[in-house]
Amino acid sequence: xxxxxLRELRMAIRHPADTLSAVMxxxxxxxxxxxxxxxxxxxxxxxxxxxLLAAALLAALLPLDRLFGAEAEDGSLDQLLLSGLHxxxxxxxxxxxxxxxxxxxxxxxxxLAAALLxLPTEAWGAAMLALGLASAIxxxxxxxxxxxxxxxxxxxxxxxxxxxxLSIPAVIFGAAAIxxxxxxxxxxxxxxxxxxxxAFAAPLAPLxxxxxxxxx
Amino acid sequence: xxxxxxxxRELACWRxxxxxxxGLSFEVSPGEALLLTGANGAGKSSLLxxxxxxxxxxxxxxxxEGEDCFADRVAHGARLxxxxxxxxxxxxxxxxxxxxFFARLEGGEVAAALAALELSALADLPARVLSSGQKxxxxxxxxxxxxxxxxxxxxxxxxxxxxxxxxxxxxFAAHRAAGGMLxxxxxxxxxxxxxxxxRL
Numbered sequence: 001x002x003x004x005x006l007r008e009l010r011m012a013i014r015h016p017a018d019t020l021s022a023v024m025x026x027x028x029x030x031x032x033x034x035x036x037x038x039x040x041x042x043x044x045x046x047x048x049x050x051x052l053l054a055a056a057l058l059a060a061l062l063p064l065d066r067l068f069g070a071e072a073e074d075g076s077l078d079q080l081l082l083s084g085l086h087x088x089x090x091x092x093x094x095x096x097x098x099x100x101x102x103x104x105x106x107x108x109x110x111x112l113a114a115a116l117l118x119l120p121t122e123a124w125g126a127a128m129l130a131l132g133l134a135s136a137i138x139x140x141x142x143x144x145x146x147x148x149x150x151x152x153x154x155x156x157x158x159x160x161x162x163x164x165x166l167s168i169p170a171v172i173f174g175a176a177a178i179x180x181x182x183x184x185x186x187x188x189x190x191x192x193x194x195x196x197x198x199a200f201a202a203p204l205a206p207l208x209x210x211x212x213x214x215x216x
Numbered sequence: 217x218x219x220x221x222x223x224x225r226e227l228a229c230w231r232x233x234x235x236x237x238x239g240l241s242f243e244v245s246p247g248e249a250l251l252l253t254g255a256n257g258a259g260k261s262s263l264l265x266x267x268x269x270x271x272x273x274x275x276x277x278x279x280x281e282g283e284d285c286f287a288d289r290v291a292h293g294a295r296l297x298x299x300x301x302x303x304x305x306x307x308x309x310x311x312x313x314x315x316x317f318f319a320r321l322e323g324g325e326v327a328a329a330l331a332a333l334e335l336s337a338l339a340d341l342p343a344r345v346l347s348s349g350q351k352x353x354x355x356x357x358x359x360x361x362x363x364x365x366x367x368x369x370x371x372x373x374x375x376x377x378x379x380x381x382x383x384x385x386x387x388f389a390a391h392r393a394a395g396g397m398l399x400x401x402x403x404x405x406x407x408x409x410x411x412x413x414x415r416l
Contacts, residue, residue, distance in 0.1 A: 011308055014309070015308055073301025074303070082293035
């Protein structure tokens with residue numbers, strides 16, 4: 001499983017376009033909002049938690065439909081399935097690779113987006129944690145969605161429809177954590193609830209993805 | 217003659233609402249080579265994918281030393297090498313890195329495998345700059361990585377020049393001498409002495 005994660009990282013470093021486009025998308029959405037809702041600092045700060053979460057999840061969704069598509073097209077997926085790795089560990093490795101190459105860069109770009117949305121600096125730490133957890137949840141559910149829609153003709157449309165509803169709890173608790181931190185309250189309980197969702201999804205979603213990969 | 221290791225009984229394959237083949241039975245013993253021939257669309261590639269466990273059989277059984285191959289497809293996959301139409305190479309990684317990835321997953325010597333296909337000089341070039349014949353050779357170099365009992369080759373010599381095809385002879389011979397089995401779908405002559413032919 002580790003060689004597969006390392007290969008994902010190596011390819012992301014050689015071709016940073018996917019990672020960069022997700023980060024650019026995230027920052028640009030955060031930059032567009034103030035133009036839309038007007039330059040009222042209070043209103044922006046009020047909306048910031050939800051906007052950050054929604055923009056980050058949509059950005060993380062961008063490279064997902066190529067997660068297994070690229071492997072299937074060049075024949076690598078066949079080789080991976082025959083390599084003695086369990087299909088679920090292939091899916092888990094791909095999900096982890098997606099989080100490292102998309103989720104972590106989004107977390108690092110969070111302060112920039114938070115500043116554009118006038119989020120109080122006290123809440124930046126909570127925002128980074130909430131986005132890290134939310135993007136990890138999206139990565140594991142997304143791997144399952146990508147495996148299920150592999151080979152479907154409209155896979156790119158189907159994938160968000162499958163994955164985004166599953167990510168709603170992550171948005172709710174993530175935004176609640178950021179809002180609590182912005183109002184000087186404890187963000188910890190909300191972050192723990194978000195972590196609980198990840199703890200639930202991380203072992204189960206790869207199993208579903210593995211079954212989908214194997215069943216063609 | 218040794219007892220056959222791989223036995224196919226009454227295999228049938230159903231692809232895209234069409235029966236590709238049915239009632240196919242054969243046996244392969246250690247050291248044996250089986251050439252799959254037949255017209256385009258006769259089901260050679262489907263049969264190889266089915267034998268690899270990549271697609272399900274509509275009917276019939278495939279056994280390995282009497283055990284059902286489809287019961288544990290992960291373990292079945294680990295005892296074979298499959299070479300499909302696609303070369304399964306990542307264009308951004310070098311030739312050596314492409315092989316190294318599979319060597320880390322399944323074991324094997326990268327340098328020796330590259331040398332077996334005379335690719336040592338190209339080891340540090342990214343796969344995207346290789347010619348299609350060189351890419352095919354790199355895909356074939358996976359065969360030489362670590363010994364596996366069963367090789368399933370789909371048109372292994374497509375895009376190869378005559379010298380490269382001849383270079384496969386010692387690779388195939390060593391595999392068979394070590395008790396390996398080989399099934400190849402092909403339209404072109406392959407350096408496989410006394411191979412049996414299975415016409416689809």
